[in-house]
Amino acid sequence: MKPTDITKLKHLAQDKISRSANPAVVRNSTVFFKNMQELIKQEDLVKKGTKVSFYEYGRAGSQTTIALENFISELEGAYRTFLTSTGFGSIALAIMSICRPGDEIVVTDAVYAPTRMITSKLLKEFGVKTHFYNPENLKSLKSKINKKTKMLFIENPGSNTFEFQDLSEIIKIAKKNKIITAIDNTWGTPFLIKPLKLGFDMSISSGTKYLSGHSDVMLGTLAVNKKVYEKVKFYNKLLGYRASPDDAYLVLRGLRTLDIRLKRHEENTKRIISFLKQENKIKEILYPYKKGTENYSNWKKYYSGSTGLFSVLIYSKNKNSVFKFINSLKFFGIGQSWGGFESLVLYQSHIIQRVYKKYIKPNHHLVRFHIGLEDPKDLIEDLRKAIKKIR
Numbered sequence: 001m002k003p004t005d006i007t008k009l010k011h012l013a014q015d016k017i018s019r020s021a022n023p024a025v026v027r028n029s030t031v032f033f034k035n036m037q038e039l040i041k042q043e044d045l046v047k048k049g050t051k052v053s054f055y056e057y058g059r060a061g062s063q064t065t066i067a068l069e070n071f072i073s074e075l076e077g078a079y080r081t082f083l084t085s086t087g088f089g090s091i092a093l094a095i096m097s098i099c100r101p102g103d104e105i106v107v108t109d110a111v112y113a114p115t116r117m118i119t120s121k122l123l124k125e126f127g128v129k130t131h132f133y134n135p136e137n138l139k140s141l142k143s144k145i146n147k148k149t150k151m152l153f154i155e156n157p158g159s160n161t162f163e164f165q166d167l168s169e170i171i172k173i174a175k176k177n178k179i180i181t182a183i184d185n186t187w188g189t190p191f192l193i194k195p196l197k198l199g200f201d202m203s204i205s206s207g208t209k210y211l212s213g214h215s216d217v218m219l220g221t222l223a224v225n226k227k228v229y230e231k232v233k234f235y236n237k238l239l240g241y242r243a244s245p246d247d248a249y250l251v252l253r254g255l256r257t258l259d260i261r262l263k264r265h266e267e268n269t270k271r272i273i274s275f276l277k278q279e280n281k282i283k284e285i286l287y288p289y290k291k292g293t294e295n296y297s298n299w300k301k302y303y304s305g306s307t308g309l310f311s312v313l314i315y316s317k318n319k320n321s322v323f324k325f326i327n328s329l330k331f332f333g334i335g336q337s338w339g340g341f342e343s344l345v346l347y348q349s350h351i352i353q354r355v356y357k358k359y360i361k362p363n364h365h366l367v368r369f370h371i372g373l374e375d376p377k378d379l380i381e382d383l384r385k386a387i388k389k390i391r
């Protein structure tokens with residue numbers, strides 16, 4: 001019988017050697033071998049890409065990081081998974097493995113700021129041209145593709161403005177043009193959507209967020225199919241990427257409860273949205289909740305659930321009063337991450353740099369919330385009081 005993902009989250013990464021429910025934390029640099037022949041044999045296996053239970057040197061990882069690599073591969077339906085020390089590291093590894101001078105890359109206009117910097121600043125220095133396309137218009141994507149286009153990088157949904165794209169259509173366009181595809185899937189996690197099964201070549205998650213879920217670790221995962229595996233492996237080695245075994249262990253521990261946490265994040269968020277919908281200062285809620293919209297139908301088509309990250313557009317001629325609203329919230333921390341157990345809030349208007357300027361109209365303020373695992377009654381009461389500050 002094939003277990004479901006819920007069961008897999010509980011059973012994957014049991015430690016066969018110690019017979020323990022969880023893998024051991026193995027911190028290593030040196031790995032010992034019985035003799036030279038054994039070392040060379042292990043090097044050969046790794047070179048060939050054979051799945052191994054230990055590496056010949058700690059930079060490539062230890063039993064703990066291998067346990068997490070295999071866990072993510074199983075969840076994503078991936079050929080292999082690479083671990084890096086941050087989600088951003090995985091984004092950089094994906095892009096730098098593929099793009100070469102003279103190539104072009106097409107990127108969703110909604111990507112979060114650091115990805116935008118990598119593509120438009122770092123790649124530019126390496127002679128790679130970036131085109132941003134409007135995630136709400138597939139014609140815009142098609143118009144950016146030419147013979148030099150090597151890669152398509154999307155963030156779905158955009159983690160500030162929450163556009164959900166028609167992913168199968170995107171894959172069709174990419175395949176027709178022989179373009180390598182990568183998705184930043186941090187919002188959806190491989191529990192709610194499996195991008196590689198839809199045809200993406202690479203799927204990235206910041207393990208810092210929902211996978212670990214406790215705001216105490218930074219880590220990135222890059223799951224790949226067979227087609228791009230060798231390329232990524234090569235650059236991963238040359239660039240020296242690695243995740244620490246302690247961090248990998250914390251992500252493995254978080255993964256055991258991913259399903260339960262996501263469900264609660266979603267339930268709490270829906271309750272908060274029902275409240276915010278009735279507030280007249282809130283002009284728009286950027287979350288897939290409105291039936292009949294394209295965002296909702298694309299979310300429904302590809303995701304088996306939702307999470308706790310969304311934005312609102314607040315109308316006010318007084319920006320200071322929006323800051324007062326944010327600052328007076330008691331149960332929402334002001335902080336940049338998300339995906340942990342705690343609720344967070346951020347003013348985001350000033351960081352949105354887009355080619356397709358649609359969202360930030362005059363006197364509209366983009367505020368992003370992460371709804372945590374607190375009692376939603378407390379969160380709603382908190383919001384009810386604070387929202388009065390908006391003038």
Ligand SMILES: Cc1ncc(COP(=O)(O)O)c(C=O)c1O
Nearest residue numbers: 086087088159184186206208219
């Ligand atoms: C959508 C998205 N992708 C990737 C990352 C990068 O993750 P990390 O903070 O682990 O580098 C972030 C971080 O905020 C994010 O919001």
